[in-house]
Amino acid sequence: MDTATKTPQSLAGDIGLMRRESGMAMATLTSLTDDELGKPTRCEGWTRAHVLAHLAQDADAMANLATWAVTGQETPAYESREQRDAGIEAATTLSAVELVAGLEQANARLLDAILKLRDGVQVETLPTLFSGDINAFALPALRTTEVIVHHNDLDTTWEWHEADPDAILNAIGVCVHRLQSHPDGPGLRIVAREGEEWTVGDGSQRIEGFYEALLPFLAREQVEEGLRYEGALPTLPPW
Numbered sequence: 001m002d003t004a005t006k007t008p009q010s011l012a013g014d015i016g017l018m019r020r021e022s023g024m025a026m027a028t029l030t031s032l033t034d035d036e037l038g039k040p041t042r043c044e045g046w047t048r049a050h051v052l053a054h055l056a057q058d059a060d061a062m063a064n065l066a067t068w069a070v071t072g073q074e075t076p077a078y079e080s081r082e083q084r085d086a087g088i089e090a091a092t093t094l095s096a097v098e099l100v101a102g103l104e105q106a107n108a109r110l111l112d113a114i115l116k117l118r119d120g121v122q123v124e125t126l127p128t129l130f131s132g133d134i135n136a137f138a139l140p141a142l143r144t145t146e147v148i149v150h151h152n153d154l155d156t157t158w159e160w161h162e163a164d165p166d167a168i169l170n171a172i173g174v175c176v177h178r179l180q181s182h183p184d185g186p187g188l189r190i191v192a193r194e195g196e197e198w199t200v201g202d203g204s205q206r207i208e209g210f211y212e213a214l215l216p217f218l219a220r221e222q223v224e225e226g227l228r229y230e231g232a233l234p235t236l237p238p239w
Contacts, residue, residue, distance in 0.1 A: 006137035011118055014140035015111070017167040021144050022107055025055070025151045028158055029103065034096045042153045042220065051150050052099045053091035057084060059106035062143050065126045066113035069136035072122035077129060084129070114140055130239050131174065132181025141170040149219045160224070161212045168211040169196070175218035176200060179236065186234035190214060205234060 006014070029052055037049040046054075061077035061084075068075040091099065121136045128134055134142060148163045148171050160168070172190075176198040179185035187204035191197050192211055207217065208228040216222035221236055 006135050017164055018140040018144045020164055021147045021167050025147050028156050030100050037096050041155050048154050049092040050088055051153055053088045055150055056103040056106040057087050058146055059110040062139055063110045063113040066139055069121040069123045070116045131178045142174055145171040145174040160216055168215050172215050182237045184237045
């Protein structure tokens with residue numbers, strides 16, 4: 001998946017994937033108690049409540065971008081990283097019920113905004129705080145990536161392979177685009193055993209594996225069984 005090639009025709013399938021992965025994440029999150037939301041995650045310094053709050057805030061940020069694309073009226077996702085972090089920290093004081101309800105509402109607002117992309121856009125390329133400029137029609141894939149990665153960050157029984165293969169493929173494309181857009185992105189040749197290939201920078205180091213082995217490394221530098229490489233793996237820039 002190349003984020004630049006996303007079109008109105010790809011929206012229906014990508015929205016379906018976004019809704020599937022969001023539903024799976026919500027099933028996990030609604031099962032957590034207040035005490036369980038206070039447990040640490042794979043995101044250093046963040047509890048599960050932080051991750052949940054971030055997913056809600058991120059949904060609203062992407063809804064802003066979708067609205068900007070449709071209306072042509074500039075509506076940034078975030079003003080700054082500091083603004084994002086302050087909002088997340090403030091939300092963690094809420095109860096599990098309140099946090100889950102807030103995420104459900106944010107998901108609904110995002111879906112409504114993204115569905116409007118089907119009627120066409122006035123702005124095709126949008127700036128993001130962490131992933132460079134993206135095609136407006138790639139917003140569902142970007143959201144799906146956030147949901148899958150943070151679902152794993154929660155450190156519950158859910159595992160990468162439970163995501164839909166097409167959703168994982170979209171997420172790999174989003175991660176590749178992020179690395180290509182980052183000034184510190186390493187040289188990588190990424191080979192999926194399902195058939196796709198991607199290049200970052202000079203493509204000096206080859207990594208190979210099935211989708212479910214590639215995504216954990218590209219998203220979180222997790223080395224899963226089946227990831228093939230030679231030499232030391234590079235350090236990837238943080239999200």
